[in-house]
Structure formats: C-alpha cells, structure tokens
Amino acid sequence: MSDKPKFVYVIYIASTPDKVFKALTDPKQSARYWFGYEVTSEWKVGAEFALAKDGRRWDTCKILEYDPPRRLSYSFHPEHDGLENEKPSRVAFDLEEINGQVKLIMTHDDFAEQSEVFPKIQTGWPSVLSSLKSLLETGKELPPFWRGDYDKK
Amino acid sequence: MPEFKPRTIYVTYIAATPEKVWQALTSSEFTRKYFWDRDIELEPKLGGAFALKLPDGKVNVRGKVIAWDPPRKLSVTWQVEWPEEFRKLPECVVTYEIAQAGEAVRLTMTESHSWNVPEAILSGGRTGWPAILSSLKSLLETAKVPAIQMEPPREMIEAIKKL
Numbered sequence: 412m413s414d415k416p417k418f419v420y421v422i423y424i425a426s427t428p429d430k431v432f433k434a435l436t437d438p439k440q441s442a443r444y445w446f447g448y449e450v451t452s453e454w455k456v457g458a459e460f461a462l463a464k465d466g467r468r469w470d471t472c473k474i475l476e477y478d479p480p481r482r483l484s485y486s487f488h489p490e491h492d493g494l495e496n497e498k499p500s501r502v503a504f505d506l507e508e509i510n511g512q513v514k515l516i517m518t519h520d521d522f523a524e525q526s527e528v529f530p531k532i533q534t535g536w537p538s539v540l541s542s543l544k545s546l547l548e549t550g551k552e553l554p555p556f557w558r559g560d561y562d563k564k
Numbered sequence: 565m566p567e568f569k570p571r572t573i574y575v576t577y578i579a580a581t582p583e584k585v586w587q588a589l590t591s592s593e594f595t596r597k598y599f600w601d602r603d604i605e606l607e608p609k610l611g612g613a614f615a616l617k618l619p620d621g622k623v624n625v626r627g628k629v630i631a632w633d634p635p636r637k638l639s640v641t642w643q644v645e646w647p648e649e650f651r652k653l654p655e656c657v658v659t660y661e662i663a664q665a666g667e668a669v670r671l672t673m674t675e676s677h678s679w680n681v682p683e684a685i686l687s688g689g690r691t692g693w694p695a696i697l698s699s700l701k702s703l704l705e706t707a708k709v710p711a712i713q714m715e716p717p718r719e720m721i722e723a724i725k726k727l
Contacts, residue, residue, distance in 0.1 A: 419690075422576075423698035425710040512710045534575075538665075541577035541701065548706050553577055556666025 416529045417520040420536045424513045426547040428506045431513045432480035434543055435504055438463075443552040444542040452485075460485045472499060481506055487519065489528060498523045500532075515540065565630075568657045568676035571686055574693045578669045580704040582662045585669050586635035588700055589660050597709045598699035606640075608632065614640040622646050627655065637661050642675075650716075652727045654679050673697060684723035688716050 424431055434440045438449035445462070452460040452474055460472040469491055476484035488499035501521040507514045517536055522529045542553040578585055588594040592603040595616070602624060605615040610632045616625040623645045631639030639659040644650040657676040662669055675689045695712040703709045 421690075421694035423695055423702075423710070423712055425702060425706070425708070510710065510712050512712070537575040538577050538670075544698070544701065545579055545705055548702060549579075551579070553579055554667035556577075556668055 415520065416522045416526060417518065418529070418533050418536065419519075420517045420540060422515050422517075422540050422544055423509075424515055424544045424547050425511075426513050428480035428508055428513055430547060431506055431515055431543075432483065434547060435483055436479075440546065444546045445539050446542070446555055472502075475501065476503070487528075487532075489531075494528055494531075497526060497528055500526070500528060566678040568678045570674045570676045571681060572673075572675040572689045572693065574673045574697055576671050576697050576701050577665060578671060578701045578704055579667075580669055582635040582664060582669055584704060585662050585671055585700075586638075588704055589638060590634075594700075594703065598703050599696055600714075608634075618646065630657065631659065635662055649721075649724055652724060653685070654681075656681075671697065671700075682723050684717075684719040688720040691717050 434444070436450060436452070436454055438451055441448060441450040447464045448462045448469065449464065450460070451463055452458050454474065454477055456474055456477050458474045460474050461468045462470040470487065470489050472486045472488050474485050476482055482503065482505050484501065484503040486499040487502045489495065489497075500519060500523070503518045505516040505518070507516070517540060519532055519536065538553070538556070546552040588598070590604060590606050590608075595602050595604045599616070601619050602616040603619075605613065605617065607613045607629065610629055612629040612632070614627045614629055615623050618624050626643050626645055627641035629638070629640055631637050637659070639657060641655050642658045643655040644653050654677070656678070659674045659676065661672040661674070663672075664670075673693055675693070691714065695714055699709050699712060
C-alpha cells in the first residue's frame with residue numbers, strides 16, 4: 412500500500428458530461444459554486460490556469476490535460492497563507508456517463524513531502540463539488556459557508 | 565468492543581436542515597428512494613436494533629445503535645448478512661455526523677474497521693457511499709432521485725472469497 416497522499420472524491424451529478432465539463436471551465440459558473448472564485452484559462456495544454464477572486468489571483472497553475480468532456484487536469488499551486496513555497500500538486504477530473512448521469516471523479520495527488528496543502532484540500536473539494544452539483548441540479552449553488560481559506564473547521 | 569479505526573470518510577454538503585438530513589438517514593420513506601430500495605429499521609435509542617432490509621424482507625445489514633444524538637450523530641455497527649458470502653466480513657461501524665455549515669448542512673459518513681481490512685474490501689464502501697450520498701443530496705434538494713445501478717466491485721468479491 413502506497414503512503415503517498417492522494418485524495419479522491421467521487422460525486423454523481425444529474426447532468427450531462429458536456430454541462431459538467433463546461434461548469435468546470437466556466438468562470439461565471441465557478442464564481443457561483445466555488446464561492447466567488449473564477450477559473451480563468453485559455454483552456455489548452457500548457458496554458459496558465461488561475462483561480463481569481465476580487466481581482467486577486469489566489470492560485471496560479473497550468474493546464475496539464477484538456478480533453479472535453481472526459482478529462483481535465485491542472486497543476487495546483489496556492490499562493491496564499493504561506494503555501495506558495497510548496498511545489499505544485501496535481502488535480503484531475505474524470506467524467507463518466509453512467510445511468511443517465513455523470514460520475515465525476517476528482518483526484519488530487521502528487522503532493523510535496525509533509526504537504527500543508529493536502530489537509531486543506533480535503534475539506535475544500537467536498538464543499539466546492541457539492542455546490543457544483545447543487546448548481547447543476549437545482550440552478551442554485553450552496554449558500555456561502557466557505558471563506559476560501561479551506562480549513563475553517 | 566475492539567477499537568474501530570476510520571478507513572473511509574465521505575463528506576457532502578446539502579441545502580437542507582439538520583433535522584431533514586436526520587430524517588432522510590433514519591426513515592424508510594427516504595432510504596427506499598436513495599439507498600437502493602432498502603428499508604431501515606432503527607430502534608431510536610442507544611443499544612437499539614438496526615437493520616437494512618431488501619424489498620423482499622431479506623436482511624441486508626444488521627447492527628446495533630452505538631451513538632444516538634439526533635439530529636447530530638448516529639453510529640451503528642454494521643454486519644452484512646446478504647449477499648450470503650459477505651457474512652464472512654467482520655462487522656464495521658458506520659457513523660453519520662450532521663453539522664450546520666452556514667445555511668447548509670455538512671454530512672460526514674465514516675466507515676470504521678477493527679481489523680487490517682484490505683483496500684479491495686474497502687473498495688465496496690468507497691464505490692457505494694458516493695452514489696448513496698449523492699442520491700440523498702439530490703433527493704433533499706430536488707425531490708428527485710436519479711437511479712445509479714451498481715454491483716459490488718469485482719476486486720471486493722474476490723477478496724471476500726479469500727477470507
């Protein structure tokens with residue numbers, strides 16, 4: 412058994428792969444489900460990817476894989492709270508259509524040794540992806556409860 | 565009781581009240597819709613009997629209530645009785661915790677084991693819980709439950725045979 416930190420989160424969304432992929436890459440929608448953060452990129456392999464809020468970039472990353480509507484992967488490098496010195500980790504989304512809905516598998520791995528980012532993302536992703544599911548299924552994101560510092564626990 | 569360690573944790577956030585989430589976890593009217601047609605039987609007290617039953621009345625899971633704190637915490641022991649070959653699995657503990665998160669609710673499911681359970685066997689819960697709890701969230705937020713058909717993972721079945 413590997414002890415390398417890896418966080419996998421699976422969520423089913425009553426939607427189509429196209430709509431879920433679009434939501435993952437659309438700053439207008441992400442601002443709603445990602446508690447104000449806009450996903451900004453040119454959406455091609457090698458392009459920069461950033462999370463921006465209130466005119467400030469919080470994470471600067473790179474698109475590693477872009478294969479709509481099946482797979483999206485980017486490096487993940489928070490630039491706040493002293494986390495900027497840690498090497499980037501890796502996020503991947505895989506979308507599968509199953510029984511007329513979407514199985515979204517989020518895998519976050521390739522963390523630095525003794526990563527400080529790892530414990531934070533484990534509380535962050537369930538809230539962001541729960542809100543994404545709510546937005547796509549009900550037209551309404553979850554009410555804000557997450558301040559962007561991930562670890563309000 | 566032996567020591568049970570958390571091995572699988574699934575967290576979901578739901579636009580509902582803690583009371584509504586508690587009701588969905590503990591009443592058959594809801595479980596039938598999001599937990600693959602299962603009825604839940606639950607004696608509402610510490611030490612009370614717990615069971616999940618299939619539509620034909622067969623017991624799927626049986627256990628006892630070991631934490632009872634509505635609408636915040638429910639913990640049950642979990643012995644699988646059907647399918648029959650799964651009876652070899654030592655009992656585990658399933659805990660639901662409900663917490664207010666702003667105007668939403670955070671639901672945390674923890675599956676704990678008392679033995680060095682192989683990853684292949686953990687794959688059962690790791691496959692099932694996201695489907696069950698995604699359906700529970702949809703049910704409470706949209707009143708609709710998309711059906712997710714699913715079988716236990718092959719690696720889990722193989723690992724149980726070797727027990």
